Amino acid sequence: xxxxxxxxxxxxxxxxxxxxxxxxxxxxxxxxxxxxxxxxxxxxxxxxxxxxxxxxxxxxxxxxxxxxxxxxxxxxxxxxxxxxxxxxxxxxxxxxxxxxxxxxxxxxxxxxxxxxxxxxxxxxxxxxxxxxxxxxxxxxxxxxxxxxxxxxxxxxxxxxxxxxxxxxxxxxxxxxxxxxxxxxxxxxxxxxxxxxxxxxxxxxxxxxxxxxxxxxxxxxxxxxxxxxxxxxxxxxxxxxxxxxxxxxxxxxxxxxxxxxxxxxxxxxxxxxxxxxxxxxxxxxxxxxxxxxxxxxxxxxxxxxxxxxxxxxxxxxxxxxxxx
Numbered sequence: 364x365x366x367x368x369x370x371x372x373x374x375x376x377x378x379x380x381x382x383x384x385x386x387x388x389x390x391x392x393x394x395x396x397x398x399x400x401x402x403x404x405x406x407x408x409x410x411x412x413x414x415x416x417x418x419x420x421x422x423x424x425x426x427x428x429x430x431x432x433x434x435x436x437x438x439x440x441x442x443x444x445x446x447x448x449x450x451x452x453x454x455x456x457x458x459x460x461x462x463x464x465x466x467x468x469x470x471x472x473x474x475x476x477x478x479x480x481x482x483x484x485x486x487x488x489x490x491x492x493x494x495x496x497x498x499x500x501x502x503x504x505x506x507x508x509x510x511x512x513x514x515x516x517x518x519x520x521x522x523x524x525x526x527x528x529x530x531x532x533x534x535x536x537x538x539x540x541x542x543x544x545x546x547x548x549x550x551x552x553x554x555x556x557x558x559x560x561x562x563x564x565x566x567x568x569x570x571x572x573x574x575x576x577x578x579x580x581x582x583x584x585x586x587x588x589x590x591x592x593x594x595x596x597x598x599x600x601x602x603x604x605x606x607x608x609x610x611x612x613x614x615x616x617x618x619x620x621x622x623x624x625x626x627x628x629x630x631x632x633x634x635x636x637x638x639x640x641x642x643x644x645x646x647x648x649x650x651x652x653x654x655x656x657x658x659x660x661x662x663x664x665x666x667x668x669x670x671x672x673x674x675x676x677x678x679x680x681x682x683x684x685x686x
Contacts, residue, residue, distance in 0.1 A: 372420060376600055379413065380607070384480065397468045403614035410608035414443055417604065427594065430657075437657040438592040439601050441664060445591060446605035447612075448633060448668050449584045451626055452518075454613050456576055464569050470551040474566060475610040477553075478573040482606050485578055487599060489585045494595035504593075507586035508641030514583050515634030518627060534575050535568060544568065587634065590641035591660060622675065629671030633664055 422436035430438065457478075461471060496503050538544075543562045549555050553567040588598045643654045 372424060373596075375420065376417065379417070380483075380603065383413075383607070398472055398614040400615060403611050406611035407608060407615050410604065410611060414601075414604040414608065417600065418443070421597075425596075434657055435592075435594070435597060437661055438594070439597045441657060441661040442588045442591045442598055442601035443605050444661065444664055444668075445587055445633070445637070446584055446602050447608070448630060448664065449580065449587065450605060450609050450612070451616070452630060453577065453580045454609065454616060456580075457573055457613060458617050460569060460572055460576065464565060466566065466569055467548070467551075470548070470566060471614070472610070473551050474570055474573065475613060477570055478577065479606055479610055481574045482577045482581075483603055485574070486581055486585065486602055486606065489581055490588075490595055490599050490602065493585055493589060494593065494598070497589060497593050504589060504641055504644060507589055508638045511583070511587055511590065511634050511638030511641065513638075515631045515636075515638060517631075518634065519631035521627070532572060532575065535572060538563075538568060538571055583634065586641075587637045590637040591657075622679075623672050625671045625675040625678075626668075629667050633667050636663060636667075 418436055418439050421439050422432055424432065425435050426432040427435065457475070461474070466474065543560065544567075545555065545562045545564050547564065548566055549564050551566060552564055553570060554561060554563045556562075584602070585598075588602060592598060640655050640660065646654065
Protein backbone atom coordinates (compact mmCIF):
# COMPACT_ATOMS: atom_id res chain seq x y z
CA UNK A 364 0.00 0.00 0.00
CA UNK A 365 1.40 3.38 -1.10
CA UNK A 366 4.79 1.80 -1.80
CA UNK A 367 6.29 4.70 -3.76
CA UNK A 368 4.76 7.51 -1.74
CA UNK A 369 6.58 9.98 0.45
CA UNK A 370 4.89 9.27 3.77
CA UNK A 371 4.92 12.97 4.52
CA UNK A 372 2.12 13.27 1.94
CA UNK A 373 0.26 10.39 3.57
CA UNK A 374 0.59 12.11 6.95
CA UNK A 375 -0.65 15.45 5.62
CA UNK A 376 -3.58 13.75 3.92
CA UNK A 377 -4.53 11.85 7.08
CA UNK A 378 -4.30 14.91 9.34
CA UNK A 379 -6.43 16.99 6.95
CA UNK A 380 -9.15 14.35 6.61
CA UNK A 381 -9.38 13.38 10.29
CA UNK A 382 -9.01 16.96 11.50
CA UNK A 383 -11.79 18.40 9.39
CA UNK A 384 -14.15 15.50 10.08
CA UNK A 385 -13.74 16.06 13.82
CA UNK A 386 -14.19 19.83 13.45
CA UNK A 387 -17.21 19.35 11.21
CA UNK A 388 -19.17 17.08 13.54
CA UNK A 389 -17.77 18.08 16.91
CA UNK A 390 -17.56 21.87 16.58
CA UNK A 391 -19.42 23.34 13.60
CA UNK A 392 -22.46 21.07 13.48
CA UNK A 393 -23.21 19.78 16.96
CA UNK A 394 -26.95 20.33 16.52
CA UNK A 395 -29.25 19.68 13.57
CA UNK A 396 -29.83 22.72 11.38
CA UNK A 397 -30.55 23.61 7.78
CA UNK A 398 -27.45 24.40 5.68
CA UNK A 399 -27.91 27.65 3.76
CA UNK A 400 -26.93 28.01 0.10
CA UNK A 401 -24.35 30.63 1.12
CA UNK A 402 -22.74 28.29 3.64
CA UNK A 403 -22.79 25.44 1.09
CA UNK A 404 -21.04 27.69 -1.44
CA UNK A 405 -18.29 28.59 1.05
CA UNK A 406 -17.83 24.92 2.00
CA UNK A 407 -17.69 23.85 -1.64
CA UNK A 408 -15.05 26.46 -2.45
CA UNK A 409 -13.13 25.45 0.69
CA UNK A 410 -12.95 21.78 -0.28
CA UNK A 411 -11.99 22.57 -3.86
CA UNK A 412 -9.15 24.78 -2.59
CA UNK A 413 -7.96 22.12 -0.12
CA UNK A 414 -8.05 19.50 -2.89
CA UNK A 415 -6.05 21.75 -5.23
CA UNK A 416 -3.50 22.55 -2.52
CA UNK A 417 -2.93 18.83 -2.04
CA UNK A 418 -2.57 18.57 -5.81
CA UNK A 419 0.15 21.21 -5.67
CA UNK A 420 2.00 19.09 -3.10
CA UNK A 421 1.80 16.17 -5.52
CA UNK A 422 3.11 18.45 -8.30
CA UNK A 423 6.26 19.20 -6.31
CA UNK A 424 6.73 16.08 -4.20
CA UNK A 425 5.29 12.96 -5.82
CA UNK A 426 7.11 11.35 -8.73
CA UNK A 427 7.13 7.62 -9.53
CA UNK A 428 9.02 5.30 -11.85
CA UNK A 429 6.31 5.65 -14.46
CA UNK A 430 5.41 9.33 -14.22
CA UNK A 431 6.98 12.62 -13.21
CA UNK A 432 5.46 14.68 -10.41
CA UNK A 433 3.91 17.03 -13.01
CA UNK A 434 2.23 14.11 -14.81
CA UNK A 435 1.04 12.69 -11.48
CA UNK A 436 -0.50 16.08 -10.71
CA UNK A 437 -2.62 15.89 -13.88
CA UNK A 438 -3.53 12.27 -13.14
CA UNK A 439 -4.68 13.30 -9.63
CA UNK A 440 -6.59 16.29 -11.00
CA UNK A 441 -8.26 14.23 -13.73
CA UNK A 442 -9.30 11.49 -11.29
CA UNK A 443 -10.61 14.17 -8.90
CA UNK A 444 -12.58 15.90 -11.66
CA UNK A 445 -13.95 12.57 -12.89
CA UNK A 446 -15.22 11.64 -9.42
CA UNK A 447 -16.76 15.11 -9.02
CA UNK A 448 -18.56 14.69 -12.34
CA UNK A 449 -19.85 11.19 -11.56
CA UNK A 450 -20.99 12.30 -8.09
CA UNK A 451 -23.56 14.64 -9.66
CA UNK A 452 -25.78 11.66 -10.45
CA UNK A 453 -25.24 10.47 -6.88
CA UNK A 454 -26.45 13.84 -5.56
CA UNK A 455 -29.65 13.56 -7.58
CA UNK A 456 -30.44 10.06 -6.26
CA UNK A 457 -29.68 11.07 -2.65
CA UNK A 458 -32.10 13.98 -3.02
CA UNK A 459 -34.81 11.62 -4.29
CA UNK A 460 -34.25 9.31 -1.30
CA UNK A 461 -34.47 12.15 1.22
CA UNK A 462 -37.63 13.47 -0.38
CA UNK A 463 -39.17 10.00 -0.59
CA UNK A 464 -38.78 9.50 3.17
CA UNK A 465 -39.86 13.12 3.83
CA UNK A 466 -36.72 13.86 5.85
CA UNK A 467 -36.61 17.36 7.31
CA UNK A 468 -33.92 19.56 5.79
CA UNK A 469 -32.36 20.23 9.19
CA UNK A 470 -31.42 16.53 9.38
CA UNK A 471 -29.82 16.40 5.93
CA UNK A 472 -26.36 17.34 7.20
CA UNK A 473 -26.24 14.65 9.89
CA UNK A 474 -27.33 11.91 7.50
CA UNK A 475 -24.90 12.98 4.78
CA UNK A 476 -22.02 13.29 7.25
CA UNK A 477 -22.31 9.70 8.43
CA UNK A 478 -23.07 8.56 4.90
CA UNK A 479 -19.87 10.12 3.63
CA UNK A 480 -17.88 8.72 6.56
CA UNK A 481 -19.03 5.26 5.54
CA UNK A 482 -18.16 6.03 1.92
CA UNK A 483 -14.57 6.86 2.94
CA UNK A 484 -14.19 3.39 4.44
CA UNK A 485 -15.95 1.35 1.76
CA UNK A 486 -14.32 3.17 -1.14
CA UNK A 487 -10.93 2.66 0.47
CA UNK A 488 -11.60 -1.09 0.57
CA UNK A 489 -12.77 -1.03 -3.08
CA UNK A 490 -9.70 0.87 -4.24
CA UNK A 491 -7.05 -1.20 -2.46
CA UNK A 492 -8.69 -4.51 -3.37
CA UNK A 493 -8.98 -3.28 -6.95
CA UNK A 494 -5.34 -2.17 -7.01
CA UNK A 495 -4.20 -5.57 -5.68
CA UNK A 496 -6.25 -7.38 -8.34
CA UNK A 497 -5.00 -5.14 -11.16
CA UNK A 498 -1.41 -5.66 -10.05
CA UNK A 499 -1.85 -9.41 -10.10
CA UNK A 500 -4.31 -9.75 -13.01
CA UNK A 501 -3.72 -6.83 -15.41
CA UNK A 502 -6.39 -8.10 -17.81
CA UNK A 503 -9.04 -6.99 -15.27
CA UNK A 504 -8.53 -3.47 -16.64
CA UNK A 505 -10.04 -4.59 -19.95
CA UNK A 506 -13.09 -5.97 -18.14
CA UNK A 507 -13.39 -2.61 -16.36
CA UNK A 508 -13.21 -0.89 -19.75
CA UNK A 509 -15.98 -2.99 -21.28
CA UNK A 510 -18.12 -2.49 -18.17
CA UNK A 511 -17.67 1.31 -18.31
CA UNK A 512 -18.63 1.43 -21.99
CA UNK A 513 -21.73 -0.62 -21.20
CA UNK A 514 -22.59 1.67 -18.25
CA UNK A 515 -22.10 4.78 -20.38
CA UNK A 516 -24.34 3.52 -23.21
CA UNK A 517 -26.97 2.40 -20.69
CA UNK A 518 -26.89 5.83 -18.98
CA UNK A 519 -27.15 7.59 -22.36
CA UNK A 520 -30.50 5.96 -23.09
CA UNK A 521 -31.75 5.91 -19.50
CA UNK A 522 -34.87 7.95 -18.78
CA UNK A 523 -33.85 10.58 -16.23
CA UNK A 524 -37.48 10.99 -15.17
CA UNK A 525 -37.70 7.41 -13.89
CA UNK A 526 -38.73 7.39 -10.24
CA UNK A 527 -36.99 5.28 -7.64
CA UNK A 528 -38.75 3.12 -5.10
CA UNK A 529 -36.47 2.59 -2.08
CA UNK A 530 -38.91 0.08 -0.60
CA UNK A 531 -37.87 -2.41 -3.30
CA UNK A 532 -34.24 -2.27 -2.15
CA UNK A 533 -33.40 -5.77 -0.80
CA UNK A 534 -31.25 -4.31 2.00
CA UNK A 535 -34.15 -2.13 3.16
CA UNK A 536 -36.45 -5.17 3.09
CA UNK A 537 -33.92 -7.17 5.11
CA UNK A 538 -33.48 -4.32 7.62
CA UNK A 539 -37.23 -3.87 8.13
CA UNK A 540 -37.64 -7.63 8.62
CA UNK A 541 -34.85 -8.15 11.14
CA UNK A 542 -34.65 -4.85 13.04
CA UNK A 543 -37.16 -2.99 15.18
CA UNK A 544 -38.02 0.24 13.34
CA UNK A 545 -39.87 3.15 14.95
CA UNK A 546 -42.30 5.44 13.13
CA UNK A 547 -40.93 8.73 14.49
CA UNK A 548 -37.59 10.43 13.72
CA UNK A 549 -36.90 11.34 17.37
CA UNK A 550 -35.00 14.55 16.72
CA UNK A 551 -32.69 13.20 14.04
CA UNK A 552 -31.47 10.18 16.02
CA UNK A 553 -30.64 6.92 14.25
CA UNK A 554 -31.68 4.75 17.19
CA UNK A 555 -33.32 4.95 20.61
CA UNK A 556 -33.51 2.74 23.70
CA UNK A 557 -37.08 2.05 24.79
CA UNK A 558 -37.85 -0.16 27.80
CA UNK A 559 -34.36 -1.61 27.57
CA UNK A 560 -34.82 -2.57 23.89
CA UNK A 561 -32.96 -1.12 20.90
CA UNK A 562 -35.09 0.51 18.21
CA UNK A 563 -33.90 2.09 14.94
CA UNK A 564 -35.55 5.15 13.43
CA UNK A 565 -36.54 5.71 9.77
CA UNK A 566 -33.48 7.98 9.50
CA UNK A 567 -31.35 4.87 10.01
CA UNK A 568 -33.07 3.31 7.00
CA UNK A 569 -32.28 6.44 4.98
CA UNK A 570 -28.62 6.23 6.05
CA UNK A 571 -28.43 2.54 5.04
CA UNK A 572 -30.01 3.34 1.68
CA UNK A 573 -27.60 6.21 1.00
CA UNK A 574 -24.64 3.98 1.90
CA UNK A 575 -25.77 1.22 -0.47
CA UNK A 576 -26.47 3.82 -3.18
CA UNK A 577 -22.91 5.13 -2.86
CA UNK A 578 -21.57 1.58 -3.19
CA UNK A 579 -23.53 1.19 -6.41
CA UNK A 580 -22.08 4.43 -7.79
CA UNK A 581 -18.61 3.36 -6.65
CA UNK A 582 -18.93 0.35 -8.97
CA UNK A 583 -18.75 2.88 -11.84
CA UNK A 584 -16.46 5.53 -10.39
CA UNK A 585 -13.70 3.29 -8.99
CA UNK A 586 -13.09 1.38 -12.26
CA UNK A 587 -13.22 4.73 -14.08
CA UNK A 588 -10.45 6.03 -11.83
CA UNK A 589 -8.33 2.99 -12.70
CA UNK A 590 -8.60 4.07 -16.34
CA UNK A 591 -6.88 7.32 -15.35
CA UNK A 592 -4.16 5.73 -13.23
CA UNK A 593 -3.47 2.46 -11.42
CA UNK A 594 -1.66 4.33 -8.62
CA UNK A 595 -3.81 3.62 -5.54
CA UNK A 596 -2.49 6.68 -3.72
CA UNK A 597 -3.66 9.03 -6.46
CA UNK A 598 -6.96 7.20 -6.83
CA UNK A 599 -7.72 7.16 -3.11
CA UNK A 600 -6.74 10.76 -2.33
CA UNK A 601 -8.54 12.21 -5.36
CA UNK A 602 -11.60 10.07 -4.64
CA UNK A 603 -11.76 10.96 -0.96
CA UNK A 604 -11.31 14.70 -1.53
CA UNK A 605 -14.10 14.57 -4.11
CA UNK A 606 -16.39 12.64 -1.73
CA UNK A 607 -15.69 15.04 1.17
CA UNK A 608 -16.88 17.91 -1.01
CA UNK A 609 -19.97 15.97 -2.03
CA UNK A 610 -22.06 17.06 0.96
CA UNK A 611 -21.45 20.76 0.33
CA UNK A 612 -22.17 20.25 -3.38
CA UNK A 613 -25.44 18.57 -2.44
CA UNK A 614 -26.68 21.62 -0.52
CA UNK A 615 -25.43 23.92 -3.27
CA UNK A 616 -26.89 22.07 -6.26
CA UNK A 617 -29.92 20.22 -4.85
CA UNK A 618 -32.33 22.94 -5.95
CA UNK A 619 -30.92 23.55 -9.43
CA UNK A 620 -29.40 20.23 -10.52
CA UNK A 621 -32.50 19.21 -12.48
CA UNK A 622 -32.06 22.29 -14.71
CA UNK A 623 -28.83 20.88 -16.11
CA UNK A 624 -30.66 17.98 -17.72
CA UNK A 625 -27.90 17.24 -20.24
CA UNK A 626 -25.38 16.43 -17.50
CA UNK A 627 -26.51 12.82 -17.56
CA UNK A 628 -25.72 12.63 -21.27
CA UNK A 629 -22.34 14.23 -20.64
CA UNK A 630 -21.58 11.71 -17.89
CA UNK A 631 -22.49 8.84 -20.20
CA UNK A 632 -20.06 10.11 -22.86
CA UNK A 633 -17.33 10.46 -20.24
CA UNK A 634 -17.86 6.85 -19.10
CA UNK A 635 -17.64 5.63 -22.71
CA UNK A 636 -14.45 7.68 -23.27
CA UNK A 637 -12.88 6.33 -20.09
CA UNK A 638 -13.81 2.77 -21.07
CA UNK A 639 -12.27 3.18 -24.52
CA UNK A 640 -9.15 4.73 -22.95
CA UNK A 641 -8.83 1.72 -20.70
CA UNK A 642 -9.12 -0.72 -23.61
CA UNK A 643 -6.48 1.22 -25.56
CA UNK A 644 -3.91 0.24 -22.96
CA UNK A 645 -3.89 -3.14 -24.77
CA UNK A 646 -1.84 -1.45 -27.52
CA UNK A 647 0.57 0.38 -25.20
CA UNK A 648 4.05 -1.01 -24.75
CA UNK A 649 5.60 -0.95 -21.23
CA UNK A 650 7.74 2.14 -20.73
CA UNK A 651 6.24 4.00 -23.71
CA UNK A 652 4.08 7.12 -23.57
CA UNK A 653 0.34 6.37 -23.19
CA UNK A 654 -1.79 6.73 -26.32
CA UNK A 655 -3.92 9.33 -24.54
CA UNK A 656 -1.84 11.70 -22.41
CA UNK A 657 -3.07 12.67 -18.89
CA UNK A 658 -3.50 16.30 -19.97
CA UNK A 659 -5.65 15.23 -22.95
CA UNK A 660 -7.90 13.13 -20.69
CA UNK A 661 -8.29 16.09 -18.34
CA UNK A 662 -9.25 18.44 -21.18
CA UNK A 663 -11.78 15.99 -22.68
CA UNK A 664 -13.52 15.34 -19.34
CA UNK A 665 -13.76 18.97 -18.25
CA UNK A 666 -14.74 20.02 -21.79
CA UNK A 667 -17.57 17.48 -21.93
CA UNK A 668 -18.93 18.59 -18.55
CA UNK A 669 -18.79 22.29 -19.43
CA UNK A 670 -20.46 21.65 -22.80
CA UNK A 671 -23.26 19.69 -21.06
CA UNK A 672 -23.89 22.57 -18.64
CA UNK A 673 -23.73 25.27 -21.34
CA UNK A 674 -26.07 23.37 -23.69
CA UNK A 675 -28.53 22.80 -20.83
CA UNK A 676 -28.66 26.58 -20.31
CA UNK A 677 -28.78 27.50 -24.01
CA UNK A 678 -31.38 24.86 -24.80
CA UNK A 679 -33.75 24.60 -21.79
CA UNK A 680 -35.52 21.29 -21.27
CA UNK A 681 -38.98 22.58 -22.19
CA UNK A 682 -37.69 24.05 -25.43
CA UNK A 683 -35.80 20.84 -26.21
CA UNK A 684 -38.93 18.75 -25.65
CA UNK A 685 -40.98 20.95 -27.98
CA UNK A 686 -38.44 20.63 -30.75
